[in-house]
Amino acid sequence: MRIVAADTGGALLDEKYNPVGLIATAAVLVEKPYRTATLSVVKYADPFNYDMSGRQAVREEAFLAVELARKVKPDVIHLDSTIGGIEVRKLDEPTIDALTITDRGKEVWKDLAKDLQPLAKKFWDEMGIEIIAIGKSSVPVRIAEIYAGIYTARWAIDYARENGKAIVGLPRYMTVEIRSGKIHGESLDPREGGLFGEIEAKTEGIGWELYPNPFVRRFMVLEVWKE
Amino acid sequence: MRIVAADTGGALLDEKYNPVGLIATAAVLVEKPYRTATLSVVKYADPFNYDMSGRQAVREEAFLAVELARKVKPDVIHLDSTIGGIEVRKLDEPTIDALTITDRGKEVWKDLAKDLQPLAKKFWDEMGIEIIAIGKSSVPVRIAEIYAGIYTARWAIDYARENGKAIVGLPRYMTVEIRSGKIHGESLDPREGGLFGEIEAKTEGIGWELYPNPFVRRFMVLEVWKE
Amino acid sequence: MRIVAADTGGALLDEKYNPVGLIATAAVLVEKPYRTATLSVVKYADPFNYDMSGRQAVREEAFLAVELARKVKPDVIHLDSTIGGIEVRKLDEPTIDALTITDRGKEVWKDLAKDLQPLAKKFWDEMGIEIIAIGKSSVPVRIAEIYAGIYTARWAIDYARENGKAIVGLPRYMTVEIRSGKIHGESLDPREGGLFGEIEAKTEGIGWELYPNPFVRRFMVLEVWKE
Numbered sequence: 001m002r003i004v005a006a007d008t009g010g011a012l013l014d015e016k017y018n019p020v021g022l023i024a025t026a027a028v029l030v031e032k033p034y035r036t037a038t039l040s041v042v043k044y045a046d047p048f049n050y051d052m053s054g055r056q057a058v059r060e061e062a063f064l065a066v067e068l069a070r071k072v073k074p075d076v077i078h079l080d081s082t083i084g085g086i087e088v089r090k091l092d093e094p095t096i097d098a099l100t101i102t103d104r105g106k107e108v109w110k111d112l113a114k115d116l117q118p119l120a121k122k123f124w125d126e127m128g129i130e131i132i133a134i135g136k137s138s139v140p141v142r143i144a145e146i147y148a149g150i151y152t153a154r155w156a157i158d159y160a161r162e163n164g165k166a167i168v169g170l171p172r173y174m175t176v177e178i179r180s181g182k183i184h185g186e187s188l189d190p191r192e193g194g195l196f197g198e199i200e201a202k203t204e205g206i207g208w209e210l211y212p213n214p215f216v217r218r219f220m221v222l223e224v225w226k227e
Numbered sequence: 228m229r230i231v232a233a234d235t236g237g238a239l240l241d242e243k244y245n246p247v248g249l250i251a252t253a254a255v256l257v258e259k260p261y262r263t264a265t266l267s268v269v270k271y272a273d274p275f276n277y278d279m280s281g282r283q284a285v286r287e288e289a290f291l292a293v294e295l296a297r298k299v300k301p302d303v304i305h306l307d308s309t310i311g312g313i314e315v316r317k318l319d320e321p322t323i324d325a326l327t328i329t330d331r332g333k334e335v336w337k338d339l340a341k342d343l344q345p346l347a348k349k350f351w352d353e354m355g356i357e358i359i360a361i362g363k364s365s366v367p368v369r370i371a372e373i374y375a376g377i378y379t380a381r382w383a384i385d386y387a388r389e390n391g392k393a394i395v396g397l398p399r400y401m402t403v404e405i406r407s408g409k410i411h412g413e414s415l416d417p418r419e420g421g422l423f424g425e426i427e428a429k430t431e432g433i434g435w436e437l438y439p440n441p442f443v444r445r446f447m448v449l450e451v452w453k454e
Numbered sequence: 455m456r457i458v459a460a461d462t463g464g465a466l467l468d469e470k471y472n473p474v475g476l477i478a479t480a481a482v483l484v485e486k487p488y489r490t491a492t493l494s495v496v497k498y499a500d501p502f503n504y505d506m507s508g509r510q511a512v513r514e515e516a517f518l519a520v521e522l523a524r525k526v527k528p529d530v531i532h533l534d535s536t537i538g539g540i541e542v543r544k545l546d547e548p549t550i551d552a553l554t555i556t557d558r559g560k561e562v563w564k565d566l567a568k569d570l571q572p573l574a575k576k577f578w579d580e581m582g583i584e585i586i587a588i589g590k591s592s593v594p595v596r597i598a599e600i601y602a603g604i605y606t607a608r609w610a611i612d613y614a615r616e617n618g619k620a621i622v623g624l625p626r627y628m629t630v631e632i633r634s635g636k637i638h639g640e641s642l643d644p645r646e647g648g649l650f651g652e653i654e655a656k657t658e659g660i661g662w663e664l665y666p667n668p669f670v671r672r673f674m675v676l677e678v679w680k681e
Contacts, residue, residue, distance in 0.1 A: 054308030211487030260665030
């Protein structure tokens with residue numbers, strides 16, 4: 001199968017490791033054997049001006065995934081929202097009310113569905129491709145999360161070149177390595193069966209260090225500086 | 228200590244990775260240092276005709292564990308059912324009603340207890356060996372799960388020899404490797420301290436591939452085909 | 455940042471792996487890159503006479519952490535109690551009642567706060583250092599837990615020298631290795647990013663074995679004996 005998925009991750013941190021805002025939404029095309037992406041795209045947010053309620057993220061993910069899917073025509077699109085693997089085009093009010101999620105979650109989804117349900121319906125009518133809110137259970141969503149972390153590292157390099165230094169937090173239990181001409185990232189959870197990603201990047205003249213975020217176990221911090 | 232445990236796992240999958248039915252119930256004898264089985268037996272189910280309610284599994288596990296325990300006389304039998312480490316021979320209706328499990332779980336156990344409570348009582352009277360519903364906390368139960376996955380791989384090989392190909396899903400975060408004359412399996416969770424298993428198998432003339440199940444994170448898919 | 459944290463762990467086990475009592479409270483100073491301790495201290499409990507309610511542990515941890523913090527003057531102290539990262543000096547009755555924890559947890563904390571709130575307030579007034587009940591999210595708390603396991607191994611060596619043999623249970627998913635002149639310990643969870651610790655110890659004339667606790671998945675047992 002060919003699956004497009006999207007996820008948002010990576011946060012700009014201040015010197016005390018407080019999150020300022022999220023950085024990268026990545027969409028990926030994942031094909032068998034489902035360990036990395038065949039293709040990836042990114043949309044950067046402005047971490048200094050970020051809506052942390054979670055609504056911005058899901059909306060960006062849906063639109064970026066659809067954009068990539070128009071080109072690569074996958075069998076299905078996976079979004080990172082755990083509402084039971086439901087098809088987004090079917091998300092009308094009664095369906096949302098019937099979901100076994102919190103009332104707060106229902107309000108968020110009623111709001112989100114205003115944009116996303118027509119988007120999903122149009123995409124289904126035109127392309128015959130479903131958008132499914134499958135969430136954490138999806139391996140392609142996890143691969144998108146890893147790519148969000150890798151693109152976050154590239155953002156940090158660019159930011160450090162301009163501003164001298166950047167401190168970013170990576171998505172959950174993943175690591176990155178800045179190599180010559182590329183950034184490699186991978187899951188730190190061996191139970192996931194070896195998920196990883198790689199993108200090209202200008203990496204010369206940059207120093208970096210990766211270490212555990214002392215306040216958030218299982219999350220790594222990446223510091224990048226101009227050398 | 229010498230512990231007998233049983234568990235069921237491994238599923239036949241269709242081309243879209245939907246489960247058709249479960250494949251293997253394994254019972255194991257586990258002895259210090261508790262990393263693998265000294266002895267293992269399997270009972271295969273018919274995955275094309277499988278009761279997915281979970282009742283079939285626990286019943287098969289209990290009977291297979293007792294069968295193995297009659298031979299090897301362990302100190303205790305562990306079943307994969309998380310009802311607080313209770314002795315199965317004591318599971319009468321009032322005891323089940325007092326368990327802190329769901330009402331649905333109580334109905335299932337009242338039904339199961341009809342067969343299993345007399346089995347456990349008889350086994351205790353004859354052999355002085357307890358059957359304990361200890362569940363996921365038990366390392367021998369996890370080793371039985373790993374063996375269920377290894378036997379599932381052997382089932383897939385046999386099925387592929389007859390039908391050309393098989394796609395099976397392994398139990399949670401475990402991997403298998405088809406080697407010459409044997410199948411090796413191990414946990415992908417290093418926190419478990421290195422649990423593994425191995426059985427003999429005819430493996431010549433078989434091709435295989437292992438990769439993450441794209442829809443169920445932390446579960447691996449094994450494809451086997453006749454070469 | 456420089457963080458002092460404390461945690462209690464390691465249990466004396468009987469021959470059937472039942473816990474007799476906890477062994478070690480460790481306090482650590484953790485500095486960037488937050489993978490191990492710069493400094494560690496231990497206070498041993500009497501496992502044969504241990505209050506398993508959890509109250510003894512938190513109290514010991516707070517006092518030991520403050521003792522270490524007086525010397526090393528960290529930026530903050532982390533305690534292993536998951537009540538939302540709240541400052542301990544602010545824990546009066548109305549604040550505890552407003553916590554989203556169980557009623558039982560509130561009773562425990564009202565009792566604990568009698569000692570700990572004045573301790574934290576005094577420490578804040580004198581040193582300007584906060585004591586935060588941050589719990590499992592803190593990496594320094596996890597490093598303290600790993601050191602509690604390492605000190606437990608040293609306790610086991612000393613106990614075995616006197617009594618011939620000791621069986622102890624280590625804190626969750628960690629391992630220890632008794633080397634010449636030292637004990638090395640590390641997390642078995644790679645998602646934590648490589649947390650470890652090491653202390654000096656007299657290790658000659660001692661045999662040892664490490665294996666999974668058959669009844670408690672993801673916990674290891676250490677046996678030590680006089681050779």
